[in-house]
Every structure is written in C-alpha cells, then in structure tokens.
Amino acid sequence: MRERIKSIMLIILVLSSLYLTNCLVFGQPNLEMADSPQYEQLTFGELKPLEEQVLPFLRLQREEAIWELAPWLPHYNQAWQRARQLLQPGLPPQKSDPPAFLTGLKVQIDFPTAVDPDLWSGSSLFREHFVQAIVWFASHEDVVWFLDENDQWWRAGGLILPDGWLSRLEVAFSTAQVFRFARPEGNDFLKIPAEGVLVPKEVPVMSRYTLAPEPLDYDKLLHSMFVNMATVRRIEERNGIHIYTDGQRGLQLFPHGELEYTIPENELGTRPLAITELLKNTAEYLHLLGGWPDQLYLKNIKSKRQVFENGRYFYTHEVALQSVQKGFPLVGIDAVLITCSEKGIVSYNRQVYQLEAPEGEAMPLISPEEAMAAAGDWWRLQAGNNLLLSLYPVYYVDNANQVQPVAQPAWLFRFENRQAVVDGYTGKFIKWLE
C-alpha cells in the first residue's frame, strides 16, 4: 500500500514538473510586465541648428546703388557672418527716431520675423528687445539703429568693429543682386515712397516650369507620425486623397503631393511660446516629418491669441516656410505651414515643389516700370492706399492643387501691408497674397 502511494506521488510530481516547465518555457509575458516595444526613431535629414533657421536679407546701399543678398545667394554666409557683428553694441539701447535723416553708405539687416539677436551674438544688451531690422551707417560707425517688434526704433552705441570690416563685407557682397530705385512717371494710382520703388537693376530671364512634388518616403513618414500602425485606419477617398487616422491624429495625402497632418487635441495652447522655443520645436517637427531641405527658408511667424467665454486665452503659432528654386522664391503657396502650441503640432501642411521641366524658352520679364504701368488698372480697382515698396521676381505656383502645377515667372509687388503677384511676361494681375 505504501509503495503504491509512493508510486502515485512520484507520477504526480513528474507530471506537475512537466506542466511547470511548459509554463516557464512557453508562457508569454503579461503586457504590463513585458518590456516596452522598441520603436525606431525615424528622422529626415539633419536637425537644423537654431542660428541657421532665421536668415535675414542683407542690404548694402551706397547712394543710389543697392546690393542685396538673399539667404539663398552665393557668399551669403560670409556676408552674414560679418554683418552679425552689428548685433554687439557696447551700450544699452535708447529710444530713437527712425534713422531716415542719415545718408551715405548704409548696411541693413531685415529679419523675416522679429527675433532675439542673442541667438547669434550672445549679447545681453538686446535682452528685452526682439528685432525686425538693424541699420548701420558708415558715418556713425559705432552706432546701430534697430526696429523692435513694436515698430519702435532704438539706437545703441558703443559698437566696436574690427579694422577692415566694411571692406571685407563689401567683398562678400560682390555676388549680391544689384537693385535700384525706380520712380515711374505718369502713374497716379500707385503710391510710391520719396526715394522710389526698390527694383532689380537687371531684368531677369526666366522660364515657365512644370513642378513636381519633392520625393518623400511616405512609409517612413507614416511610421514617424503614428506610433502603433495597428491602430491606424487608412481611407482611400474617391477624389484620390488618402487619409490615415488613429482617432487622435490624422494625415491626409493629396494626389498632387501635398500632405496635411493634424492633431486637434493640441489646439488650445495655454501659454505663448518664446521665439527660441518655437524655432527649436519647428526644427524638431521638420526633422521628424519630412526634413528641412536646403531649398526651404523661414518666411514668417505669426502668433494668435484667442479668448474664450470664460475669459481664458489660448495661444497658437504659425510658422511658414517658403521654397526657393533657381534663386527665385515660389509664391502662392507656403511650402511648409506649421500651426502649433506648447502642446505640440496642431497642423502641419507640406507641399514642397521642385522645378521639373521648362515649358518653352527662357524669356526676359517685362521691366519693373512696365509692370508698374500695367498695375494701374488693377490697382485702381483695389482702391489701395498702401505705399509700394519693392518689386521682386518670383515664381508663382499656378494650379497648386491640380495634378500638374506650374511655376509662372512673375513680379511680386510688395506694399506696406500686403503683396500682389502679376504675370512677369504680361503684367496682368494674378492675385493678392495673404
């Protein structure tokens, strides 16, 4: 009897050891106790350094001759490196009248958005001021004037420039575009500043081009936007739009190459972002969502404040980037438009086009005077009262939302508060830009 009990016990022990071994070997870990899944950090290109995001227009003026360096022109970096030394005055700034009364050789820096100059200079003298523009006159070489974000001019002295600074700057400007002031006669419709309208000295020769969307790895982009693809729904709309959504965020891919990524829950930001924080976030967003190719340049930054019924304020910011091709900006669309709050991206629109093939031969645009004369007709209809400041040659993106968009050579009329595009070959009004 005792031996039988022993045998039964032994059998039970052998079987239970087999069962326990099976549990150990084949049992899967609980979700809560399993290691977190390792998601690959997907990025596009290099992270754009903060100081390379805001690139101002540089202008050197000697009497009537003006040289302008846009950020996409050769030797720009060299000139900007020199011009940056104007950001380090030795004395605290004081309120001033606009330096319009001064003449002679002048250097001007125009930022695309009001920015903290400490981004480059490390100087604390500008601490309380965000700067839109900086002006320096050779006749007052130890002083800079700057325009702050509230359109107030300031004067800061104590500037010490190294020997030969100006001559080295002038060398860097050797590849700059030459501009002049045009004073069209017999045009009573356009209001023009006393010194004239800034226009290129040489009329550019441009071709109409077909445009193609940038090559983008959409699969990588999807995995970068959505953490768990198992929860992402794909919707193929009958108009060719593909939508991806996990219920919290959505991505729309349009057939013409545009993409729109939205996260509505980030919409109500509870505090405004500082410019450096905003720029840092912008660089990170682009690093994760398609990259910041060399052809993209910061165009402007807008901040919005909304007040709700309960008296609380909500903040969002819009960062627009423009695309530049063959030395001319593409206007009519924003290549990248990011709306964000301190919570993250609210919406991200991207339609980066590249010039594909020329349509016909390159032809010179009509002269700025001819364009301004043609403007009389449409300007009269608009009953505008703004001063016309400058004319720039650009590519206007036509048929932006169609299957085959094209880049139309055009003149960009820059007024005080608005911009208009006219056909570069005919002077025919195309549209107002927002």
Next chain:
Amino acid sequence: MDLSKAKTLLIVAFLGLNIFLGYKVWTNPKSLRQGHVLTNEQIEEARDLLQAYGFHLQTSIPKQIPQLALLHVARYTRPLSFWLNIFFPECEVQERSIGQERLYACEHGILMIFDNGRVTYKAKDSPTTIMESSKALAERYLREKNLWHHSLRFDQVITEGVKENFRFIQTYQGFPLFFCVTEVYLVDGSVTDVKIDRVVPLRFAQQEVTVISALTAIEKFVAEGAQHFTNKTIVDISLGYYSQDYNASRWEVAPVWRIAAADGKAFYVNAFSGETEGSNF
C-alpha cells in the same frame, strides 16, 4: 539500492524541482490569456458609475477584453436599376439631381440615392390597413423586397412620433457594424420610410490589439457623453465597429464600444485609443 529507496529519493528530488519551478512560474510574468476579463468587482464598479449618473442598466456589461484588428470595408454599390426594381417595379420614374443626391419619384414614393451610398425611400401612399407594427413585419418587408441579408441583426425599435423605427444592424463575423443600419419606419403596420446604409466588409487587418475594457469605455462615456443622454435607460453596451462617413471607396474601420440608450442615442468610444469616436446626439 532497493526500489522503495529509489522512489523516495526521486520523490524528494522532484519535490525540490517542483518547488523551484513553482517559484519561477510564480515570480515570472503570467501568461497573456486571450480571454482577459473584467473581475466582478470591476463590473460592479462600472454599474455603480452608471447609477451615480442616473442611468438604469437594461443590459449586461461585457466582461471580455479581447484582441481585435481594424476592419477593411468597401462601399456597397449597386446599379440604379437594382434599386428601381426593388422600390419602383413597373412604374414610370422621374429623375432629378439635387446637390449630391439623385432623386427618383414615381406614384408610390420617392427614392433618393446619395453620393456616399446611402439609399432612402419614402412612400407616398398613406397607410390603408391598421395593423400593429412589429419587428416581424419590418423583417418581412425587407425579405419581400430582397433587402434582407443574413448579416442583418435586429438592434432596437425607436418610436418617433407616430412612426416606429425598426433598426437592423449589419454584422460581420458576429461583430455589429454600428454605422451600417437598415431602418424600416412603420405606421400602423405600413412602411413609410426605408433608410439603407451598407458596406462590403472585406477582411480584418493582420495586427490585433488588445481593446480597452467596457469599464474604461463607461468612464469615457460618463465624462463626455452622459450629459447628452436625456433617456437614462442603457439598452446596449457592446463591442463592434463604427466609422464616420467618408467619400471613400475603401477604408478601414476601428473597433468601438457602443453605449446606447432606449431612445436610440448612442455614444461610441474607440476601443483602441479610448477616445470618443462618434455619437448620434
């Protein structure tokens, strides 16, 4: 060594081994079981939560927390002749387009075919018979018109004035597709309106994800949807699929928890993310 001693030694050895294995199994992560369920305490918690917001439960709270995948669907399209044969056989039809709708009229009624695939029929004739409206009557009508499909499942009846709306939900492999409803409106036993929203379910996506529990869905409901429910009788808490209306020919649909009241109002919680997916307030 005799056999008895050997057995004793083996028993001691296996006992030691089992203690060791038992310890390892105990301390190691537990197996992930497909039939993960809510405990009775959690069910009670969900019930109490609904009661605290004044809701009365006429259905059970599902215990299961399964793994589900997205569902691929395609738009249900039929040629115009199919619908005309069903609703207007041997009848002269007049056609009109209003916006994105196509409207067909004949002496019996009006048929509208929407761009998103929805089909609605409105009878012109007044009811001639007085019968009690019933689910069986509505189902019989659908069968007679060849609109019945084995995937249709009766959902609920909603009284809208003098009309009684008998709702049948399309299902796929047992899962209700809450956005695909065939509604038959009856007045005194006569059909006055029919609304048809259907899709063609294609397949489930490969990757499965553990859904949120009914308790989590109820927590979301009381936080965001409960205040919109005037009728406080909950008649359904169940898992299924729900989608917004898209201008698409193919799309994927997420699993949802539906919390529905007796008056037909429903609140949908995405069973993956726990976010509000939709409602019919």
